[in-house]
Structures are given as C-alpha cells and as structure tokens.
Amino acid sequence: MAEIRDIEVVVFDVLGTLVDEPSGLRAGIRDAVPMSDDAAVDELLTSWQQHVEIEQQRISQGHRAYVNTEIIDREAAQRVADQAGVADPATIARLATAGRRLPPWGDSVAGLERLAQQLPVLGLSNASRTALLRLNAHAGLRWHQALSAEAVLAYKPAPEVYQLAIDTAGCPPERVLMVAAHAWDLRAAQARGMRTAYVQRPGGDPPTGSDDFDRRFDGLDELITALTAR
Template identity: 75%
Template sequence: MPEIRDIDVVVFDVLGTLVDEPSGLRTEIRAALPEAADAAVDELLVLWQRHVEAEQRRIAQGLRPYANSGTIDAEAARRVAEHAGLTDPAALARLATAGQRLPPWNDSAAGLERLAQRFPVLGLSNAGRTALLRLSAHAGLRWHQALSGEAAQAYKPAPEVYRLAIDTAGCPPERVLMVAAHAWDLRGARASGMRTAYVHRPIGDSPTGEDVFDGRFDGLDALVTALSAS
C-alpha cells in the first residue's frame, strides 16, 4: 500500500467518488415513472447523463454561458419527462432535484470522519452551491468546507476550479491532495500542481497506463489508512 507523505489538506471530488450518482438518478427516475420497464429507465438515465455532459462541455468551450448544476439537472429532467410522457408537475419538480438525493458509498461517511481527525478536509464538486449543500446533508458527508465550481463559474477539469481548493487550503499545491474516482479529474488536478490519489469506484473513470498519480486505492478505507500512516 503506497504512503502519501507531506500532505497538509485533502480535497475530495463528490459525484461518483463519495456518492453513487448513477444509482441515485436511476432511483429517482424510477420513482417518477413507477410503471416503466427497467430497460426504459436505463435509457432515460443515459439521456440524462448525456445532456449533462454535453451542456458542461458547451460551457467549457464557451458555447454557452455558465449555468449551475441545478439548472442543467432541471433541463435533463424535462428531457426525460418529454421522452417518457411524464406530465405530473409535482413529479417533474421532484425529479429536477434528483442530484440532491444521491446515496453515499458504504465507506464514504466513516472514511471522511476518520480523515478529518488528522487533516483539514475539503469537498470540491461540479455540483452547484445549493445542490452540494443538500447533497452533503442527505448523504451524511461531513466536511471542514465544501467548495462548488459555481464559485468559479466553471466545471472541472477547468483549472480555475482546482484553484478554488488551492487558495482555500492556503498552502502550496504540492501539499494539497486531490482524491477522485475519475482519472480525468485527477489529470486536471495534477496539471494545477496538486498531488493526486485515485480511489476505485464501480462507475469511475479508471486510470490508463500513462497516468502518474501519487497513489491508487481499492477504496476509501485503504486511502485513509495510507494517509494516517504517513
């Protein structure tokens, strides 16, 4: 197990790393459309995810002004509703806030609690401010501070989002560890000078053979153990 030394602050990605985003969205789509077949729900989940990815990409390319995750999720919910024939306003309104009710991975809350006894811990998320607040409360995630890319009017992997964490940490970037289940996220953090640790999740973006991260771990417990030993 690798040890990661000389770290002052630990920063966590949230969506996918600490909460199971696809499972949570699937549950909310199923609740809005209880009669839908499983295959139809899966198709609607893909429709939602593709919309979010496309709109974040358009924002990054300067093709759309910044819109926070709440706005983009509401658009995705409308697309799902139109595709599925959902017309109930209350069901649509609840579906639009699905990103605020994502389940944590089994080791997330306890791992954060252990780590926060030794290090300042930050969340750094593409979720908007309100969504991040409510998601953290729903999933039982306890931070010393949670930062949203909304403050930088950008989405990771834009460098200005990582700068939020570095500036908040108040120390050189090489003493700030970014933890994520997404290799693309860690590449962005590394390009900003941060240290990096990959934590495996079933729905993450796995590293390639060319990725150079400071550590790779099967789960959050292994990461916490390695940091506690450093």
C-alpha cells in the same frame, strides 16, 4: 509508489467518488416513472447523463454562458419527462432535484469522519452551492468545507476550479491531495501541481497506462490508512 504523508489538506471529488450518482438518479427516475422496467430506466438515465455532459462541455468551450447544475438538471429532468410521457409539473420538479438525494458509498461517511479527525478535508464538486449543501446533508458527508465550482463559474476540469481548492487550502499545491474516482479529474488537478490519489469506484473513470498518479487505492479505508499512518 510515492509517499503521501506530507499532505496538509485532502480534497475529495464528490459525485461518483463519495456518492453513487447513477443509483441516485435511477431512483429518482423510477419514482417519476414507476411503471418503467430496468432497460427503460437505464435509457432515461443515459439521456440525463448525456445532456449534463454535453451542456457542461458547451459551457467549458464557451458555446453557452455559465449556468449552474440546478438549471442543467432541470433541463435533463424535462428531457427525461418528455421521453417518458410525464407531464405532471410536481413530478418533474421533484425529478429535477434527484441529484440532491444521492446515496453515499458504504465507506464514505465513516471514512470522512475518520480522516477529518487528522487532516483538513475539503469537498470539491461541480454541483451548485445549493445542491451540494442538500446532497451533503442527505448523504451525511462531513467536511471542514465544501466548495462548489459555481464559485468560479466553471466546471471541472477547468483549471480555475482546482485553483479554488488550492487557494482555500492555503498551502502549496504539492501539499494538497486531490482524491477522485475519475482519471480525467485527477489529470486536471495534477496539471495545477496537486498531488493525486485514484480511488476505485463502480462506473468510475480508471487510469490508463500513461497516467502517473501518486497513489491508487481500492477503497477509502486503504487511502485513509495511508494518509494517517505515522
């Protein structure tokens, strides 16, 4: 495996990599539709996720002008509410902000705290600036800086999002490590010259046999040990 000890800045994907997005959205849906069983909640979650994915793809393909995740999440919440027969505006409004209340994975908070004592740490997320601020506060994530793709009016895997992280890091891309639980995210970072580390998470997008990432880890502790060992 390639060494990653010459890294100057570490960049983390947030949604799915450091926080459990599906569980947080499920909790929001259960709160809005308390009588739903597990199967119904999963169906509503799938509807939400499909809307977000489709709309971000439409924006990336130039079929829709850029709007941030707060707008797309409001649309997704309305879609879920319509399917579930929820009409109360306050309930729908709270559901629309479920993405601000996602739980961290068990090793995320302590892991970031440990790594931030050794290296500059950036978050890089498709979440809007406001959603990212509230999410970080709710989950207790420690950053030296958290970057929203909203700053470049694009969504990952658009190259300008990764360039935002590289420019912020202020060093050559080969000294910037992108960490994610999604192979598609790492492929795009790799295409900009960044180093890459895959961290396994439930529901992530695992590498294929053709992926050649610098390192692969079972969890955050293993990654941080590799980065901080001297």
